[in-house]
Structure formats: C-alpha cells, structure tokens
Amino acid sequence: MLRSWLGSGILRSLRVQRLNPLLPLARNARFSTAPNRYLQPPGSSADRVPLRKQLKQEAKALRSHKKQRKEDEEASRQEWELTVGLEIHAQLDTEAKLFSRAATSTSDVPNYNVALFDLAFPGSQPEFQIATLLPALRAAISLNCEIQPVSRFDRKHYFYQDQPAGYQITQYYEPFARNGYVDLFGYDGIAPEDGDRVRIDIKQLQLEQDTAKSQEYPPSTQLLDFNRVSHPLIEIITMPQIHTPATAAACVRKLQAIVQSCGAVTTGMEMGGLRVDVNVSVRRRDEAAGKHQYNGISGLGQRTEIKNLSSFKAVEDAIIAEKNRQIAVLESGGVVEGETRGWTIGSTETRRLRGKEGEVDYRYMPDPDIPPLVIGQDLLSSLNSTLPxxxxxxxxxxxxxxxxxxxxxxxxxxxxxxxxxxxxxxxxxxxxxxxxxxxxxxxxxxxxxxxxxxxxxxxxxxxxxxxxxxxxxxxxxxxxxxxxxxxxxxxxxxxxxxxxxxxxxxxxxxxxxxxxxxENLLLRPLSREEYVALAESVIALNPQMIEQIRSKNHLGKLGWFVGQMMRAGEKGRVEALKAEEILRELILGSGAV
Structure with missing residues (x-):
C-alpha cells in the first residue's frame, strides 16, 4: 500500500502542502471542503490534484498574495505626503583648482596635481582662481538665478580623512547666486500625478571645493588621492517642493542637461562629475502642520539626508526606500530621527551613517583668509550674450x-x-x-x-x-x-x-x-504590366487570404502581400507604395492608397 501511494504522488502532494502555507489560498471550493481527501485510497483519482497542477495553483496564489500586499501598501502610502529637496554637487569645467594653481586633471598619477594649500600645509594660503568663476556664472544664469554682486566664502567644519584641513571652504551665508528655478515638463519624465509641468525653485548656488578621492581595500586599508582636493564645485540647492521619486530623478536629469549644455561642468553622473544628496521627509496628509522646517518651509516631517547618489536610478530608488522606511517607523509608533543615511545600488533599504542635528553641526564661520567676491554687471552681460x-x-x-x-x-x-x-x-x-x-x-x-x-x-x-x-x-x-x-x-x-x-x-x-x-543598386522602375504580373502571381498562391480581405475587410493583410511581392521581384526594383496600389486595384477594385 505504501509503495502504491508513493507512486501515485500523494505523499509528494502532502510534502508540498506541509512546506507551503500559502497553498490553501490556491484551492478552489471543491477541494477546500474535503479535509480528508489525502487519506482516501489511491483509486479515488477524481479527488486528487496532480503535482504539476498543484504547483501552478501555488504559484498563482503566491502572485495573488503579493499583489494584494502591494495594493494594501499603496493604499497606506496614499495617507502620506512625501517631500524631497536636492543638493547637487557638480565639478566645474576649469583647468585650475578653486584655491590653487594645481591642474584639475584627475586621470594623472595619484597625488600628482597637488599644491601645498590642497594638503593644508601650515602657512599655505588660498589663492582664488578667477577663471573658475566663469563656468559657475554660466550655470547660474542658465538656471535663472539672481547673481549677487558681492558674495563670501565660509568654512564648513568636519573631520574626515578626505578633508585634510578639517574644514571645507564653501559659500553658505552669502552665496554668489540665489532664487533660481528649473521647469520640468512631461517629456522630462516627471510623474503623471504631477501634471504636465512642474517648477522647482532653486534656493541658491554656491562655490565650494571638492574633497580627496578615497579608495578602500578591506579589511583596514584606505588610500587617498588628493588630485581631486579643491577641484571647483557648484552646489545647487533646490527648495523642498518635489513630492514624487520619479520627478526627483527627472529634476536631477534636467539640471545636469542644463549645466552641461552651457559648458559649465566636466561630465555627468555616469562619469562621476556630478553627485546628489537627497533630503527626504514624510507626513500624514490630513495632519496639522508639523513642527519641522527645511529651507524656510515649515510644517514638514523630520527629514533625513541620503548622501552621494551617483545615478538617476539611484536617486529614485533611494527615495522610495527611505519613504517606505519612514512610513513604517511612524505607523509603528516610532519617531524618525534627523540623520545622514547611505544607499547601495541594488539594495532595498537605506542604512544609517551618522546622526545629524542640523547645520549647527558644521560650525559654519566666515573664512578670514579669502576676500569677498565682487561680480560686475559688465561680466554678466558678456556671459549672457554668449550662452548657447x-x-x-x-x-x-x-x-x-x-x-x-x-x-x-x-x-x-x-x-x-x-x-x-x-x-x-x-x-x-x-x-x-x-x-x-x-x-x-x-x-x-x-x-x-x-x-x-x-x-x-x-x-x-x-x-x-x-x-x-x-x-x-x-x-x-x-x-x-x-x-x-x-x-x-x-x-x-x-x-x-x-x-x-x-x-x-x-x-x-x-x-x-x-x-x-x-553594386547595381540604382532603382530601375518596373512597368505597370510587371507590377500586375507580380501581384497576380502572389494572389494566386493565397486565395484564402484574398477572400478574408474581400469578405472581412482585413486590409492589414495587404502589407503581407506587399512583402511577398518585394521578395518575389528583382531586388531593389519593387516600390512598396506602387505594389500596394496595384494590389488594392486587383483585390478590391480600387486604386486608392
């Protein structure tokens, strides 16, 4: 008896049922009301489900379960509003670094293009390179910004091995450009729910120096290439006005296209010349205005920052993952912490890097060694007239x-x-x-x-x-x-x-x-008689298709006959339009194309 049951596949069915708890979802009503069907003798084949069919039912049930879960999650997401702001760092297309005369080439031997100031040698002083300002101004004008006649540099303090001075020189309080905007359209790839056009305001553009390039060799070795230190950057800071991940990615893509078209930057994200930090927050749509504020906009949820995203897909995927994480935290009664998080391509979750209380962490202060930057109207007029x-x-x-x-x-x-x-x-x-x-x-x-x-x-x-x-x-x-x-x-x-x-x-x-x-490829047109003869030959071979065209008006099949004529005729001599005209005349009694 045991041998015959094994041969019938019943015990295999029992094993599948025991290992997969989703199987009952796949049963139809006839089987779900017969709890003892597996204990019937092998002869009762009408009550057994073959293994292959059972596996198909199991897969169908699993797909249905996943679909329902996705719909439930999406319904939950509708209760929440996502808000995103972008900080885009783009390398300017210049020959010299921002505060030294060292070359900006990063393809040379590591640590070859380095000045003493780049390494923060004691006593070395910054020397602002005026030529680096020109591509930055082209970008600012192209992004509809107001150029500030006077701007100043600040020190952003933090300690990390890629920043030898212990601070980064940037423009925080008085940047060289403010109050710009970028318009996004449907053809830019914005989310359908955002409509046909979205305008994203730009808070400011600021000049700043890049950091060293790090190369990790696990488990404990990290090499630094200082060729990149002080490479001039512009940081583009948008207002938190983006509410869908697709539109955030579209905004980055559009900003890259603009700064590339005006000749401001070296390369795009795909070559490492542009990196993005995204600030993400969520709040319930029907909730009273929250207590948090970002870039002058109040009532937002607590934001987190995701650092150094290097592709458009990474921008979209990281925002989705962080949005889902924050919603899950809030729905479980938790609190979203202000922190800096990381993202790895192919991951489904962001990861914590460090805590972050706000801008006060960086202890911004005016740089005492760099004089104010004064920009004349004559320079702006000249650049305006030469922009592509x-x-x-x-x-x-x-x-x-x-x-x-x-x-x-x-x-x-x-x-x-x-x-x-x-x-x-x-x-x-x-x-x-x-x-x-x-x-x-x-x-x-x-x-x-x-x-x-x-x-x-x-x-x-x-x-x-x-x-x-x-x-x-x-x-x-x-x-x-x-x-x-x-x-x-x-x-x-x-x-x-x-x-x-x-x-x-x-x-x-x-x-x-x-x-x-x-190659004797020039067209030698066929005569009308040759077209008719060719058409009649392919018509005679396919009488059933001809009847379908005439009785059921299947005009799409004419294209097939045109193809047959072009194959049967001398190569390069049959013209499709003339072939279709003759076919219509012979089959339908009409010469209209």
Missing part, C-alpha cells in the same frame, strides 16, 4: 516648423552623447538641404523629420546592434545626407538605402554614388 541655446529652447526648435520632429525623437537627440548626436543631426540636415535645393517647398520642409529618423533609428539601431560607441566618422554626415537624397528622389528603395547604410557602417569607404553604381 537652452535644452528647452532646443526642444521647441526641433519640434517646430523648421524641423518637425516628434518629442520622442527630439529629446534623445539632445540627451545622447553629450550633444554630439544633435550636432551630427544638424550636419546631416544642412548637407541634405543643399542637395535638395531644387525640390519643392513641401518636400524640403519635411527633411528634418526624415533626417531625424535615419540618425536616431536606422543609424542608432546599427550602433545598438553592434554595441559600438558613438563616432560621427563611422558614417560621415555627408554620406548619410547623400543616401537620404537618393531615397527622396526615388532613385533607390528604402531597403536598398538601409543596405547601403549598413555597408558604410561596416567600413566601406566608397562614396554612396560609387556603391550604388558598382
């Missing part, structure tokens, strides 16, 4: 009448490859417009959209497929423009154009004209 176009203005230009791109195409053109892809696109459009000077105004008006499609999707697709980095010389802009010109003039078909693009992409250095002529 802003990302938002570029979007407006690209989607306007001159280029007619979609938002989905315009945004990547601006964001990709630090502007190199956009510059390449403009080169293609300029060359194409010269080649198409003899065409009518309507054709010329659509050239920007056509060029955008080839730059982003056709050429971009080849880059993605081969995992190659962007290089404008892979397919010279003039070559792509010539290829598009041949396609626009209907001298080649679309598939032929893609074939030639791939040929050039793979390293063929012949001109487009040489490739087309030597």
């Amino acid at each position: 176009i802003s990302p938002d203005s570029l979007i407006t230009l690209l989607v306007g009448e001159e280029h007619r791109l979609s938002i989905d195409d315009a945004k990547p053109l601006i964001d990709l490859d630090n502007g190199a892809r956009l510059e390449y696109y403009h080169d293609v459009v300029d060359a194409l417009r010269i080649l198409q000077e003899d065409q009518d105004a309507r054709t010329r008006a659509g050239l920007g959209r056509v060029a955008g499609n080839w730059v982003l999707h056709e050429l971009g697709g080849l880059l993605t497929k081969t995992e190659r980095e962007w290089d404008a010389e892979i397919v010279p802009a003039e070559s792509l423009a010539h290829l598009i010109d041949q396609l626009q003039r209907k001298r080649i078909t679309g598939p032929t154009a893609k074939q030639v693009l791939a040929t050039i992409f793979d390293g063929d250095r012949r001109s487009v004209s040489e490739i087309l002529e030597e």
